[in-house]
Amino acid sequence: MNPDLSKASWFKSSHSNNGGQCVEVSASFAGAVPVRDSKDPEGPALVFPASAWHAFVAGVQDGEFGAV
Helix, strand or coil, X not given: CCCCHHHCCEECCCCCCCCXXXXXXXXXXXXXXXXXXXCCCCCCEEEEEHHHHHHHHHHHXXXXXXXX
């Protein structure tokens, strides 16, 4: 999976008020979720299958990773 990220629309969580230590994600691609460091928008991005990203988010919400 190697989408052309030049056309991606990026966003941060509305809960991102931790001094810039956050990631941005894009919902621009069916079946894939690119993730990048908000401090380095021109840097590399990781691309996850959408199902894996949704499982990760659900785990965070359920507290599977401790306090975040």
